[in-house]
Amino acid sequence: MTPWVHSASIDRGLFKAMLSERGILAMIIASQAVAFIYTLSSGKDFWLSLGLVSLFTHANAFITLALIAFVVKYFKQLSFKTELGIVLVFFQSVCIFTSLIVQYTTFSPVEPIDWQFVFNNNAICGFVVILLLHFMAIYIDNLNTIAHAANAELEALQARIRPHFLHNALNTLAELCHENPNAAEEAALTMAKLMQVAFASGKKHSLSQEISLTKGYLTIEKYRFEHRLNVEWTVQNVDLDVRVPALILQPLVENAVVHGIEPARLGGSIKIKVNCREDKLLFTVDNPFNPESKSRSGQGIALENIRRRLVIYYGEQAALKTSQKSGRFFINVVLPLGALNEISGSRR
Known part of the structure; x- marks a missing residue:
């Protein structure tokens, strides 16, 4: 099973991963590796050729990342398959564009356009991008596995601390029932409101909600300790x-x-x-x-x-x-x- 085709857990996670620090680093390394291999196989002046090819490959990578960042800014809800298609189209389109542009530079003007050069660059780009996306998808799957494990642990921690909170509040009510029945009734009403907030707040909420929750708890304890x-x-x-x-x-x-x-x-x-x-x-x-x-x-x-x-x-x-x-x-x-x-x- 190919992870970047079938894994539902990485849905809508490709753009975020590519724009992360590790994703950008992977793009730089992949671009430089392609430049190095291409230069070695060309047999030309190594350092001059390496510099020019590196400039070409890195330009492709960063222009594509800039376009992806633009899409992320204006389009929030995209499926993984849509993101995958956009990445492939952007890479190939940018590669075609830069392959045409370099033929009009002062370094190597070409007339007419060398379409074989464009095709070769596009083929190399497509192969490298598919390979990169494959390993990027494996990386995203690993991140999601870690996130799911962390989520499960959070659920367990949250489930443990809420009953602890409830236990102490009930102890307070039990003591008040004997010492001050009227205060016990008021505390029970306060606790009912407090429980609604505590158990419905989810894993995150605003600071004002947390402060309100804490003050509600102290109100209950104030009935007991006076x-x-x-x-x-x-x-x-x-x-x-x-x-x-x-x-x-x-x-x-x-x-x-x-x-x-x-x-x-x-x-x-x-x-x-x-x-x-x-x-x-x-x-x-x-x-x-x-x-x-x-x-x-x-x-x-x-x-x-x-x-x-x-x-x-x-x-x-x-x-x-x-x-x-x-x-x-x-x-x-x-x-x-x-x-x-x-x-x-x-x-x-």
């Missing part, structure tokens, strides 16, 4: 419409409540800071910390979950760091703006 829980919010210099992974801030705050506030007899304050600096979105959550106090099991599970999701979404560009100082526990998350990977498997 004066023992104090929260200080600082949100400045940020675009609230920026896209972030869902449940990225709320678990950090939940971690602060469960392991910082709950074990402390007098409670304490949680400080949440959200700001933007040098094209990076920064989350900082700090809470009281006593290494000798006992809290619910699960210390570090949420943090490791978030670390793994950050790697999937941002690679090595994002970071989650923890530290302890003066009886407080700090969590710092750095997210690069505009670098959120599309892992969901959706088409362009």
